[in-house]
Amino acid sequence: MVISRDLLTYLAEYAVREPEPALLPLIEEFKKTYPNLRAILFYGSCLQEKDLTRSLVDLYLLTKDYRGAYRNPALALANYLLPPNVFWASRDRIRAKYAVMALWHLEKAVTPRWFHSYFWGRFAQPTALIWWKDSLSRQRALRILAQAVVTFLQETIPLAPPQGRIKDLWLTGLTYSYRAELRPESPKRLWELWEKNKDFFKEVTQRAVPALPFAINLQEDRYVAKIPAKLRKLAHVKWSLRMAQGKVLSVLRLAKACFTFQGGVDYALWKIERHSGKRLEVPAALRRHPFLALIFWGWRALLTRGVR
Structure with a gap:
């Protein structure tokens, strides 16, 4: 599966951001706590909030590996066996819930080889790259976001009607993705998510289509997907399994x-x-x-x- 340069270029423009000044003390603390830190991703509902003190900030800390991230080997093992490890942090008036995961592990988890949608369903949505150690870490983090979009569309488009609006593709995919976790969202909440981020969703869809393993034609904000019936049936079976798996996970x-x-x-x-x-x-x-x-x-x- 080849990720288009066009998609990577768009994500570099969209996702790479200077962190809000209020987050800088937390970032410095993370760099000391995790000496092998490689990148920090900022995602979730408060990504577009102007006043971060009123929300719980969601962050992903990507490390080189697990051994170098923890003094306690049990934490390293837990992170490897059932990623991610989740922690609380607060500094000044900022409260954050942050997850720790090895960069190589998340690279694997956003590909179609990772059955459950926990990671690729999350990072196909708007995400900001607010810190990176070096240019290679930046490049790898952006490829994670691009791969998540491609995997999400590959796994969810067969669930949508053969033709319709790009909006229908994403609302269908997001509905199934959230149902497969401990975070089902109402149709109203998903509609609001689309409305706030529809430009992003349309742009990444246009740029991700060349990497998909089936034919889909886009015309402005509409699509026509030519997907065999067997593949559509298989998609429904896979998502039924993901929902059951999600309860256990x-x-x-x-x-x-x-x-x-x-x-x-x-x-x-x-x-x-x-x-x-x-x-x-x-x-x-x-x-x-x-x-x-x-x-x-x-x-x-x-x-x-x-x-x-």
Whole structure:
């Protein structure tokens, strides 16, 4: 799969940004905490916020490897087996939730070889590259974003009608991608996501089409996709499996968060309540066994409303 230079050029113009001044103290702290840090990605709903003190900033810290990122080998192993590791950080008035992942690992995770959509579904959406160690790290980070777009379209276009608007492609893909995680979004929320970023979605679609393994013709904001019926049926089967897999992965990631940083149980409960609508209470006795608490309470919430 060859990523077009046109797509990389566009992403270099769109994604490469100077960090907001309010983020600079956090970035300096990250550079000290993770000596092998290679790049920092900024994504999520607050990417377009002017006042970052009112939101929880979402960041991805990309390191050279896991051994050099942690003094604790257990954290390195957990990051490798079930990426990413998620932590909290705050500096001055900025609060951030940041994930740590090796650069090589994320490069692999945004390709079609990575079955679940957790990574390529996330980074196909607007993302900013706000820090990089050197030109090679910058280039690799941009290729990650480009590959995520191509993989997302390759895996989701067969779900959409044979013809329609580019908007239909993305709303269909985003719907399935969010359903495969602990973060289902309402049609209204997805529509707002499209409206805020429609120029980005249209631009990357135009530039990603040459890399797709099937024929799709674009005319302004409309498309015609010539995809065999067998491939469309296979796509629906794959997404059914991803949704089932996503429930398991969501619970495991939340359980892991209980052990990887202070306040992990509270973070996991907040995550479940935010995305499932279920407010859970964990007795003090169960807090001493966070894995059991999250498996029992979290799994019940996920089955009822977490991932539909």
